[in-house]
Every structure is written in structure tokens, then in C-alpha cells.
Amino acid sequence: MENSVSIAATFEIEYLQYLDATGKLVRDDLPAFARDTRQLVKLYQEMVMARVFDAKAIALQRTGKLGTYAPCLGHEATYMAIGSAMQEDDSFACSYREYGAQFHRGVKPRELLMYWGGDERGNDFSGPAHDFAWCVPIGTQCLHAAGSALAFKIRKEPRVAVCTIGDGGSSKADFNSALNVAGAMTLPLVAVIVNNQWAISVPRSSQTGAKTLAQKGIAAGLECIQVDGNDLIAMRAAMDHALKRARNGHGAMVIEAVTYRLSDHTTADDARRYRPEAEVKAAWDREPLRRMKAYLMSLNAWNEDDEAELKERCVKYVDGEVNAYLETRAQPVEAMFDYTYAELPEDLKTQRSEAVYWDKPH
Secondary structure, eight states: OOTTOOOOOOOOOEEEOSBOTTSOBSOSOOOGGGGOHHHHHHHHHHHHHHHHHHHHHHHHHHTTSSOSOOOOTTOHHHHHHHHHHSOTTSEEEOOSOOHHHHHHTTOOHHHHHHHHTTOGGGGSOSSOTTSOOOOOSTTHHHHHHHHHHHHHHHTTOOOOEEEEEETTGGGSHHHHHHHHHHHHTTOOEEEEEEEOSEETTEEHHHHOSOSOSGGGGGGGTOEEEEEETTOHHHHHHHHHHHHHHHHTTOOOEEEEEEOOOOSOSSTTOOGGGTSOHHHHHHHHTTOHHHHHHHHHHHTTSOOHHHHHHHHHHHHHHHHHHHHHHHTSOOOOGGGGGSSSOSSOOHHHHHHHHHHHHHHSOO
């Protein structure tokens, strides 16, 4: 091409990290929240609780007391940053493993267990009523979030819609459509791509030729950043920035949280079939709880006695929630007909009557 050709536009993606894999600070401009050691301790405690819950839920599934379950092992820093940064009146459109964020926003573990146990009453969870239910269809929650963001803008409400999506889901049309409308209409939306490196058995390297997933927002005209998703401080700082600019009318933002799925995709999966053992072992050296614990201990804000006491407390709390779930009475079989239509069609009325009849002892 001729030398006279000009450049229409150039772009770059910044990478944000405060704590390295060993828990040491790599920059000294700590955000205000991170200078409050008590707040960091509280967030760490919530991360530990989420991990204790996760292990218990897997045990319940393995013993036949829970249906297929999607673990969150390794994602704790990303989700705690999302939940703790949001205001109560913001809306959250999650997929199906963002438990730490939801716990922080008031969802009870027993409700989550009800959902994975096949009881849809779990989706009528505690916490903000304007948060969306768990969403297994990949990507549709992003459109829900964009719609919420549009409503907030029309009503001139200082609220933000937050959605999450996996690395594989970021290739879906739903996700890209949500970003496109958010950019075109300057919507208060924050989209977090939780890049855990694997879309079930498909590695990140086979999903896209893009150097980062964050840059997928550039085409929509959005601000984008890649963050160490295992670094609670970096993730919270990125969320605080994105929420503030969206709330003040400066539009949507894409945050790519680089993390790793330390467990199977779900309990119906066996990641040993497709993931190298060395890769998983190396990921454990970068995991979020280890580095946050190390950082807090370096500040003399945490010790091993605190850790033991916390885990004992978490186990007791989770066991109580599990018992509440196991003691929940199942709905009658006809309940499956009662929450779909405002007026039940005649053919389903017949089926409902038959279900009631056959559900009773004869």
C-alpha cells in the first residue's frame, strides 16, 4: 500500500493488576477501598464462605441430594468484586455460577440449592427483587441487562445494569447485540466477561483470534479493560470505575476478568478428559484466595488462627443452609402448571387435572 494511506483509528487494551500470584503489591496507587483493611478482611471472609459452600454443594450432588451443579471454584475474587461494588438498586443479570456476587446481594445458599435441586422457587430468591434469575441459556441475560439499562436511562434513574458472560459466551450474538445497542444508545451497562479459559471443553485459544476478549467491546464504541480476575483489588477497582462512569451518563464498559475454572464445568463434566494436569496445577498457584490471604497476612490483618475460626464458622453456617434446603417440602406435581400462564390453556387444564389425580394414592 502507498505510504500516503492514513490511519482511521487505533486502539489499545489496558491490563490492571494490583496483587501478583504471591499476594505482593505490584503498584502503589491503591484505591480508597483497598486502604481499608477491615473491608478487605470482610470480603476475604465472604470469598472463603463461597468456597466452603461450593464444596458442600458438590458433595450434595455426588450423594444424590442435588441435581447438576455448576461450581464457582477459582472465580471468587471476580464475583465478590462485582457484588460488593454494586449499589442495591443496580440490577444484576447473571448466568449460573456467580454465587459470591449473589450472596453479597442477599441471596441465601438454601435458595441456590433449591434451584439446582429442581425447585424453581429458588429463583424467587432473597435480595434485590429487580435482579434477574439464574440464566442457563448462554448470553440471553446480556440482552436483559441492556433492556434494564435502557429503562434506567429513559427514566433518568442513576442506576446501572450489570451482566456477566463466560469466554465462550462472548462469541454469542446475544452478547454482541447487547454491547452494540449499549454503545449506540450510551446505556448504563457494565458487561463482565469471566474468562476462565475454557468454554466447557473448548480452550480459549480455539474460540477466537482476538488477543483479548475485552476488545470485543471496541466495535461497539465501549471502553474496555482486561483485569486479573484472581486479584480482588484490581477487579473491585475496575468495577468501581465502570459503575461510576455508567452512573454518570458516560456509557457502557466491558471488563474482561482473566481467571481459571479450577473445577469441572458442571458436575456432569469431567475436565480431566481435555485439560492438561500441569495447566490446572499451575492455575492453583494463581488462585484468588491464596493470594488475598497472603496479602492480608503481610499486613498483619490475618493469621492462621483467624483462618481456622473462619472455616469452622463457614461450615456451620453452610450446614444450616443445607439442612434448611433438605427440610423444604416439595411442591405438589401440579405446581408445574401454575406459574407459566396467566390463564391456563384448556389442554393444560386437562393435563393438570390428570396430574392431580395420579399424584394421589389410589
